[in-house]
Amino acid sequence: MVTRRTFLGSGGLAVGGAMGLALGGGTAKAQTIVTDTKWPAEAPFRFAGDMADFDAAQAALVKLYAVNRDVATFDAAYYGAMTLPVQAAYAARSNWVNHNHALFLRNGAPGHPRDVELDKSRAAVATMLGASVEEIALAGGGTEALYALIANYARLKAGDAVIYADVDYDEMQFACDYLEQSRGARIVRFDLPEPHTEANILAAYEKVLKDTPRAKLLLLTHLSNRNGLVPPVKAIVAMAKARGVDVILDSAQAVGHLPFTVEETGADFIGFSLHKWLAAPLGTGGIYIRKDRLQDIAPWLGNRIHGADDIRARIPTGTVDFAARLTVPYAIAVHEAIGLPAKHRHLLALRDYWIDRVRDVPGVQILLPELPGRHGAVAAFRLPGMGGPDDAKKAAALFLKKYGLLVVAKAGLASGPVLRVTPALFNTSAELDRLVAAIRAERGLFA
Missing domain, CATH: 3.90.1150.10 (Aspartate Aminotransferase, domain 1)
Known part of the structure; x- marks a missing residue:
């Protein structure tokens, strides 16, 4: 029998066994406690499915997931769900982080300092997007990432205009509205005409930019969470830059979904999610800031944990789910194996x-x-x-x-x-x- 005393005396690990946990007067199913606390080293993931054939691809992909099938869920724009290999990698990293607890968080785990391992995740994201590691910081999802870029945009003066459209995400619109309250910006909201043809989209952005001479910042959504629209991003970014207007690109729905690199967008500031289409663990995302534009995004609420020349100062630096962030390279590896x-x-x-x-x-x-x-x-x-x-x-x-x-x-x-x-x-x-x-x-x- 495992008692509280013997459990604590063993360091909190029931080695090689399982135990029933009493919860709310009932008994939960036996839980096997993982005891392998070595640094996870997964074998390379190989995907053998025939993605050229629609039915064969379905059959191969379904095997990668263990999801609730009682309901047919069509909401990948919210959360993509981890594949089984990524889920296993996340569990192993969670176990390792828990085993090393504050030692790891304080950069003291032998052979695996926290910042060195997190930089591997930053590097994997940078490679995927065609950026340098110095241009990438990890965040707690796309919303946090974009709030960090919008709320801390440094070039805004009272009376400058901030533009967004009806297809843009609610919370990013709220972040722009905050600039009116906190910085005295003027908010200009416009509606994209339907049908959303390329000609209509470009004409609408050209008109709003022309009609807003004090425009300084434009929110642009790479792929709309409302209806799925993918606008001609590079052309709109170029149009805005020609008028001296910076663009913050919301790529929360684009990373892991659309083939692109940061260079192909032309954008200097991008916020994105990793737990949607890349299927990384929940609470993962990031920002991209072109290296020569770093000072145009101020540190997060005066953050000085990192220096002003470090992109990581632009993101909250509280205690996060480190295991989730450490799993990002493996999620990218699975994503790239599928192609x-x-x-x-x-x-x-x-x-x-x-x-x-x-x-x-x-x-x-x-x-x-x-x-x-x-x-x-x-x-x-x-x-x-x-x-x-x-x-x-x-x-x-x-x-x-x-x-x-x-x-x-x-x-x-x-x-x-x-x-x-x-x-x-x-x-x-x-x-x-x-x-x-x-x-x-x-x-x-x-x-």
Whole structure:
């Protein structure tokens, strides 16, 4: 029998065994406590699936995940879920960090100093994005990363204008609004005209920039979480720079989803998530600041843990989930073993699969035009007669309760609320068939 005394006397490890833990008057299932506390050294991940064949790719990818299948979840834009290999790597690193606890956090673990190991994660991200390690800092997700860039943008003066669009993410709009309260900026919000053709998008950005002579900062979303729009990023960045306007690029939905490098965007400031499409552990993301622009983003709330010439000073430096950040290189290795071009093609195929099967449903609106390069796997639709946000929430709740389908009600577009569908690599055509059947069955919900 394991008592509190013997458990504590063993240093907190029940070696090689398992024990039942009493919780709330009941007994949980036996928990095996991992005792291998060596630094994790996984073998290289190899992916043998045929990504060129849609059905074969599904069969191979499904084996990489252990996710709840009671509900068909189409919300990869929120969290992509770790593959089993990444999940195992994260568990091993969590165990190692816990074993070494403050010794590791204080940079004192033999052979594996904290900062050296975290720099390997920064370097892996930098290589993936075509940046240098000095231009990358890890963050607690895309939202934290973008708040850090927007709220600490240093070149703003009272009366300068900050521009954002209806397709931009709510919290990043809030961050821009904060600049009005804290710095005296003038907020200029505009709506992208539909249909979102490339010509319409470029004309809208050109007009708002021309009409805002004191514009200093533009928020630009690489891939919209509302409807999946991918604007012509490089052209818009160049257009803004030509007028002396800096761009903060929200790539939270783009990293691990769209093939790109920082150079290809032209942006000097980028915030991104790693736990969405890259499928790294929750709470991972980062910022990119072009090396010669570092001083234009002020340190986080006066942070002096790192020097003013260190990008890490631009991110909160509290105690974080270090195991999650240490797992990032392995998540990138799995991602690269599958191959981003092949992964991107498959995600587009999943998107096209359900959209092609509801195009003929009378009154159902698909929000994006079918222009190559202007969308990813994220897409959105409206049922006939669907009005305000309450209608969208009602429909999403119905799809979940009646059909076991998680789609997301999204407001914010000038044209009205939508139901967002975001297939992940673990989703199958059979799950998408259920979605198609539900859309067809409920097309008259608001008619």
